Amino acid sequence: MGDVLVFAEHRAGSFARTTLVAVNAGLELARKRAGRCLVVAAGENAGQAAKELARYGVAQVVVLEHPALARYLADAYAQALAALARRLGVEFVLATATAVGKDLMPRLAARLQAAMASEVVAILDDGAFVRPMYAGNVLATVEMTSPLKVLTVRATAFDPAQPSGEPAPIERRDAEIAPDALKMQFVAFAETKSDRPQLTEARIVVSGGRGLKSGENFKTVLEPLADELGAALGASRAAVDAGFVPNDLQVGQTGKVVAPELYIAVGISGAIQHLAGMKDSKVIVAVNKDEEAPIFSVADYAMVADLFKAVPELTEQVRKLKHG
Amino acid sequence: MKILVPIKRVPDPATTIRVLADGSGIATDNVKWVINPFDEIAVEEALRVKEKQPASEVVVVAVGEPAWQEQLRTALAMGADRAVLVRISPPVDTGAVARILARVAADEKPDLIILGKQAIDDDSNQIGQMLAELLGWPQATFASKVELADGRCTVVREVDGGLETLSFPLPGVITTDLRLNEPRYASLPGIMKARKKELKEIPVETLGLNLAPLLKVRRLASPSKRQAGRKVASAAELVSLLHSEAKVL
Ligand SMILES: Cc1cc2nc3c(=O)[nH]c(=O)nc-3n(C[C@H](O)[C@H](O)[C@H](O)COP(=O)(O)OP(=O)(O)OC[C@H]3O[C@@H](n4cnc5c(N)ncnc54)[C@H](O)[C@@H]3O)c2cc1C
Ligand SMILES: Nc1ncnc2c1ncn2[C@@H]1O[C@H](COP(=O)(O)O)[C@@H](O)[C@H]1O
Numbered sequence: 117m118g119d120v121l122v123f124a125e126h127r128a129g130s131f132a133r134t135t136l137v138a139v140n141a142g143l144e145l146a147r148k149r150a151g152r153c154l155v156v157a158a159g160e161n162a163g164q165a166a167k168e169l170a171r172y173g174v175a176q177v178v179v180l181e182h183p184a185l186a187r188y189l190a191d192a193y194a195q196a197l198a199a200l201a202r203r204l205g206v207e208f209v210l211a212t213a214t215a216v217g218k219d220l221m222p223r224l225a226a227r228l229q230a231a232m233a234s235e236v237v238a239i240l241d242d243g244a245f246v247r248p249m250y251a252g253n254v255l256a257t258v259e260m261t262s263p264l265k266v267l268t269v270r271a272t273a274f275d276p277a278q279p280s281g282e283p284a285p286i287e288r289r290d291a292e293i294a295p296d297a298l299k300m301q302f303v304a305f306a307e308t309k310s311d312r313p314q315l316t317e318a319r320i321v322v323s324g325g326r327g328l329k330s331g332e333n334f335k336t337v338l339e340p341l342a343d344e345l346g347a348a349l350g351a352s353r354a355a356v357d358a359g360f361v362p363n364d365l366q367v368g369q370t371g372k373v374v375a376p377e378l379y380i381a382v383g384i385s386g387a388i389q390h391l392a393g394m395k396d397s398k399v400i401v402a403v404n405k406d407e408e409a410p411i412f413s414v415a416d417y418a419m420v421a422d423l424f425k426a427v428p429e430l431t432e433q434v435r436k437l438k439h440g
Numbered sequence: 441m442k443i444l445v446p447i448k449r450v451p452d453p454a455t456t457i458r459v460l461a462d463g464s465g466i467a468t469d470n471v472k473w474v475i476n477p478f479d480e481i482a483v484e485e486a487l488r489v490k491e492k493q494p495a496s497e498v499v500v501v502a503v504g505e506p507a508w509q510e511q512l513r514t515a516l517a518m519g520a521d522r523a524v525l526v527r528i529s530p531p532v533d534t535g536a537v538a539r540i541l542a543r544v545a546a547d548e549k550p551d552l553i554i555l556g557k558q559a560i561d562d563d564s565n566q567i568g569q570m571l572a573e574l575l576g577w578p579q580a581t582f583a584s585k586v587e588l589a590d591g592r593c594t595v596v597r598e599v600d601g602g603l604e605t606l607s608f609p610l611p612g613v614i615t616t617d618l619r620l621n622e623p624r625y626a627s628l629p630g631i632m633k634a635r636k637k638e639l640k641e642i643p644v645e646t647l648g649l650n651l652a653p654l655l656k657v658r659r660l661a662s663p664s665k666r667q668a669g670r671k672v673a674s675a676a677e678l679v680s681l682l683h684s685e686a687k688v689l
Pocket of ligand 1: 324325326327328351352353354355366367368369370371372382383384385386387388389390393403404405406409421422423424453477478560
C-alpha cells in the first residue's frame with residue numbers, strides 16, 4: 117500500500133491554486149498506488165489552512181507544530197517532514213514545484229535517502245512518472261526504486277482538487293526537530309506588490325520581451341492591455357535582465373511555467389527557454405515585427421506588426437468588446 | 441576562504457535537442473558542450489570573493505567522464521585555482537552525484553560551496569539542496585546577491601512573489617540564479633595559465649560509495665509539437681477571433 121504525504125504550502129493560513137494542484141496530484145497518485153492521501157501543513161496559521169484542505173477528499177490532515185516552523189526555512193522543514201514521513205510510513209512525499217517546493221523537496225529526499233523526480237507532468241499506472249528535460253524538448257519516463265520516493269509536480273500539468281465528501285480528520289502533532297542543527301536565519305522578505313492576478317494563477321497572461329525596450333514602455337504600452345483583460349503580467353528573461361520588470365515575472369525553463377487559457381507574447385522572439393514556460397497554454401497570441409520569429413511557430417494567432425502600434429489598438433478593441 | 445564550485449558539462453543552450461529513435465538518449469553529434477550556464481555564474485561569484493579576499497582558493501569539481509576536463513580547464517582559465525574530476529561512468533542519478541560531492545567536500549573542507557540552481561540538461565534543480573542536507577549545512581538557493589562578512593553569509597533569493605533574504609554561519613551551500621552576476625570570459629593569458637594548473641582525477645571506485653541509481657530513466661520521447669496557427673491582419677480581427685473562434689475573451 118503506497119500512502120502519499122502532500123506538503124501543503126500556505127502563507128499565514130491562506131493558500132494558492134498551486135497547493136490544490138499538489139493535493140489533486142496526491143489523490144491521483146494515492147489512487148494509482150492503492151494508498152491514502154495525507155496532507156501536512158505547518159507554520160503560522162497552519163490550522164486555518166488545514167481546516168480548508170480537509171474538505172478536498174483527503175484521508176487526513178496533519179498540522180505540525182514547533183516554534184522553528186513559524187516561517188518556512190529549508191533546514192527545519194526538511195527535518196520535521198522527514199520525521200513525519202517516517203512515522204506515518206508513507207511511500208511518497210509530494211509538493212508542487214513552487215520556489216518553496218523546489219527548495220525543500222530535494223533536501224528532504226536526501227534526508228530520507230529517497231529518489232526524487234522534479235516537475236512531474238504525468239503519473240503512469242505502473243508507478244512510473246513523466247517529467248520534462250532539456251527545456252521541455254524531451255519527456256523522460258522515470259522509475260524510482262527507493263522505498264521512499266519524493267516528487268514535485270508541475271502546477272500546469274494537474275487540475276486543482278475540488279471539494280468532496282466529509283471533511284477529513286485533523287491531527288495536531290509536535291514536530292520532531294533538533295534545534296541545534298538549525299543554522300538558517302530569515303532576515304527579510306521584500307514582496308513585489310501588484311494588484312494584478314498572480315502569474316501562475318491567471319486565466320490570461322500578457323508577457324513582454326526585449327522588444328518593449330524599457331520598463332516605462334511596459335507600464336504605458338503593455339500594462340493597459342493587461343488591465344483591460346484582467347490579465348497577469350509576464351516577461352522574457354531579456355526583459356527581466358534589462359530591469360524592465362521584477363525577477364519573479366520571468367516565464368520559461370528557469371523561471372515560471374504557465375499554461376493560461378490565453379497567453380499573449382509581445383516583442384518576444386520565442387527562444388526555446390521561453391517556450392518551455394508557456395507552450396502548453398491553451399491559446400497563444402504573438403505580436404512581433406519579425407515574421408521569422410520562432411514564437412510564431414507555436415502561436416495560434418500571429419500578428420506581424422510593430423508592437424507600439426498594435427498593442428494600443430488591441431487594448432482599444434478589447435475595451436470595445438467589453439463595453440460595447 | 442575556500443570555495444568549492446561543482447560544475448556540469450551540458451549541451452550549449454542554443455543546441456536543438458533531438459531524441460534518438462529508440463528513446464535511449466539524445467543525439468550528440470553536432471552538440472557543442474559548455475559549462476552549465478548557472479555553474480559559470482557560480483564560478484564567477486567565487487572568483488569575485490577571491491578578488492576581495494585574495495587569500496581565498498577556488499576549487500572546481502566535476503563528476504563526469506574524461507571529456508569533462510574541457511569544462512574544468514575553461515573554469516581554470518576563468519581564474520579558478522584547481523580542478524578535481526571524479527571519473528564515473530553513467531548512468532548516475534542526482535542523489536549519487538550529491539553523495540560524491542559530499543565526499544569531495546569532506547576531503548576539501550571548503551567554507552562555501554556554490555552550485556548552479558539547475559543543470560539545463562536534466563532540469564532537476566536538486567543537487568545543491570541534497571548536498572546541503574548530506575553535509576548538515578545551511579542552504580540558500582536561487583541566489584541573486586551574496587554577501588560575506590564575519591563568518592556569515594547573507595543571501596538575497598529569488599522566490600515566488602518577491603525577494604527573500606537569508607543569513608547563515610559558514611560553512612554553507614548556495615545555488616545561483618541568473619541575476620547573480622555576469623560571468624567573465626576566459627582571457628588569453630588565463631587560458632595559458634590554466635594549462636599549468638592542477639587538474640586531479642579521482643576514479644570514483646576509490647571513494648567506496650554505493651552509487652546504484654534510485655531514479656532510472658526508462659525512455660526518452662519528444663513532446664508533441666504545437667502547430668503554427670494563422671496570421672491576423674488587424675487588432676480588430678484578432679479580438680474578434682479570440683472572442684468568437686477561440687472563445688477566450
Ligand atoms: C541558462 C539559460 C536560461 C534561460 N532561461 C530563460 C527563461 O526562463 N525565460 C526566458 O524567456 N528566457 C530564458 N533564457 C534566455 C533566452 O535564451 C532568450 O535570450 C530570451 O528569451 C530572449 O528574450 P526576448 O525574446 O525578449 O529578446 P530577443 O530575443 O531579443 O527578442 C526580442 C523580439 O522583439 C521583437 N521586436 C523588437 N522590437 C519590436 C517592435 N517594435 N514590435 C514588435 N516586435 C518587436 C524582435 O523582432 C524580437 O523577436 C535563458 C537562457 C539561458 C542561457
Ligand atoms: N555531474 C556533476 N558534476 C558536478 N556538479 C554537478 C553535476 N551535476 C550537477 N552538478 C551541480 O549541481 C547543480 C544542479 O544540478 P541539478 O540538480 O542536476 O539540476 C548544477 O548547476 C551543478 O552546479
